[in-house]
Amino acid sequence: MAAGLFSHRVSDLCLGKPALRSLPVAATVGDALSALRSSEDSFLSVWSCDHRSKAAAAGSHEGGEGGECRCVGKLCMVDVICYLSSEDSLSSPLEALKAPVSALLPKIPGQVVHVEPSSRLVEAIDLILQGAQNLVVPIQTRSTRRKQHQKLSSSTGPITVHKGEEFCWLTQEDVIRFLLNSIGIFSPIPARTIDTLGLISTEVLAVDYHSPASAALEAISRSLVEQTSVAVVDVEGVLIGEISPSTLACCEETVAAAVATLSCGDLMSYIDCGGPPEDLVRVVKERLKERNCRGMLEEFEISSAPSNSSMSSSSDEESFSSPNTRLARSGKYSRSHSYSARMVRRSEAIVCHPKSSLMAVMIQAIAHRVNYVWVIEDDCSLVGIVTFSSILEVFREHLENLE
Template structure:
C-alpha cells in the first residue's frame, strides 16, 4: 500500500495551490524585494524567457521559459553583508541584477511534469531540490494576451509558455505524507533515534561571538534547510539564528548582523521587533565603522515600518498582529522567541507534526538539559519514506 501511495501523481499536491507568480531574471535585487513584500511569501520565483540558461539544472527545461531559481530575503541579506562594497553602497547593491544572487543555487528548483510520481518528487528533494515547479492542469484553458505571453519584463506574471505553474516545497510533500500517515504504519511510531535520522553535523555559534562570524553558515543553513544554534559554554541550546526568522525581516537587518553579537542578534530579529537599546547600539556601531550609507538604509526602513504601522487595521491590532514601528523591518508571524526542540526518543510522526505546526523544515534534538544532540530535517524524514519504498 505504501508503494502504491508513493506512486501518486505529483499534481495531486498542487490542488488548491495558487498559480506561481514570478520576476524575470533581468530584474534587480530591489525588484525582488518589492515582489517579496507584495506577495508575503518567503521566496519569489525567477524566470528566464530567451536569456542564456546558465543557471538551469539539466532537468529544468520546459519550452522557451524556465524557472531558473528562487530568491528570498535571506539571499538578499547575505548579499548585502557579503562584500564591503555592498555595505558601503547598499543603494548600488540593490540595483544589482537578481541573477547575481542565483550563483551556487543550481538544482534548488526543479521542473516536474504533472504525471511525475510522488516518489520522483522525493528523489528530487533528496538530490537537493527545495522547490518543484509543476504545471497546473486545468480543463479550462485561459490564454493571456499574445503581447504579454512570455514577456520577460512582465513582473508578477503567472503565465509561461501559455501555462500556469505551482511550486511545491519540502513542507508540502511532508504534509501530504502526514495526511495519510497510517499507510506507513508502524514506521511513524518509531523514534527518530531508532530510525537513525538525527543529523549531528550542526552549525553553532557562542552567545557572545560576533554574529558576522556565521555569515557563511547563514548561507549554508539556507541551502541545507537547517538553522544555526546559539549555545553557551556547555553546548546547551539557548536559541537560534534561523533563516526562517531572518526571512521575516527586511534588508536593513544586514546592519545588525555586522554589528551585534549572536545573542543580541537573536533579540533583534525576534518576534515584535528589536528593543530600542539594540537599535541605538547598531546605529552607533555603524557610525564607528563609517558605514553611513547603511545607517541611512536603516532610517529609511524605519520610516517604511512606521508607515505600515499607521495603516494597520483595527482587526490586526485586536489579534495582536500589528506591525512594529521600530526600525527593524516588517512584521511577520514567522518570527518566534525560541527554537523548536524534540528529544531522541520522540517519534517520527511527533517530529513531523512539530515542524509542520511551526512552519519550519527542521527540529532541534536535545537532551533533557538542552544540550544539543543534533537536528532532524525534512530531507532526513523524507529519506525514511524513500527507504520504505525501497524495502517493498
C-alpha cells in the same frame, strides 16, 4: 493501501496551490526587493525565458509562447539581507541594489527542478533526496491559457504566467504532509524513536551566542539553502535559540545593518517578533558610525525613525520605480511589523529529545511550519537535528521494500 500511494502523481499534491510569482533573470536586486515588499509570498521564483528570439525565428504569435522558459532559482528577503550585509554593500547600499538578481542566487545546480504533473510521487521524493529543494510543477489548464496570457500583458508586478502556463512549488513539507495521510503504510516506523531510526544528524550549523553575527553569514546562507536553521549555543553547547531564515524572511532588508554590527545573541533579540529593542537600535547606529558605513547608516536611520511609520505604501511603490531606490522605511514592509499568523516565528527554537517518536517530531515540525527539529538532552545541550530530508529517506527505503 501501498498500491494507492504508488499510484499518486505529483499533480495530487498541487491541488489548490497558488501560482508562483516570479522575476526575470535580467532583473536587479532592487527589482527583487520591490517585488518581495509588495508580495504576500516569502519567496519569488527567478526565470530565464527566451521568448523574443524564438518568436522572431519562428514568426511566432501570442508573445512567443514557443520560447523556452525555465525557473533557475528562488529568492527571499534572507538572500537580500545577506547580500546587503557585505562590506561593499554596507558602504553603498543603493549601488548594491543595481546589481543583477543573479547575485542573490546560490551557485548550486539542481536545487530547483521542473517536473511534470504526471510524474509519480516516488519520483518526486527521489528528486528531493538527490538535492532538489523545490520542484516546479505546471498547474495550467487549456481553458484558462488565453485569459492568463491577457493578465500577463496587463500586469505591472511580478508575473505568474510563462508560455501561457502557471506553475507552483512542490516542497519537502508538501510531501511530508501528504504522506501523513497514508502514515499507516509505514508502520511501525512512525512509532519508533528518532535515535533508533538513526535520524539525528550531528552535522549542525551552530554559532556561539557571543560571536559576531557577521561571522554567521555563511551559516545563515547555507541554512537557507538546506532549509534548516542556525543554532545559537553557549560555550557549554547548550542551545539558547536560533537564527532562522524563516524569521529573517519576515524582516526588513535594513536588518543587514544589525547582522553586520551585532552579536549572534543580540541579533536573535533584534529579529524577534516583538520588534527590535531601542537599545539595540542605538548600538547598531553607533557601530555603523564607527565603521564609517554612511550609506547604510543613512538608510537605517530613515527606517528606524518613528516619524516615518505612517508613510503610505503608494509613495514607497513610486520610489521603487526610480533607479535610485531607497531601502525600507519603518512601516513599509508590512510583514516585519504585522507578523501575520502564517509568517510569525520567534528565535525560540523548536526542540525534541532523542527518545521522541518520529510521528511526534513530524507533527511538531509541521505545526510550526519548519523542515527540521533540534534535538536536545534534558540539560538543553544540543545533540543534533532531524530534517524532513532525513525522514523522507527513511520512508523511501521502506517504500522500496514494498515495491
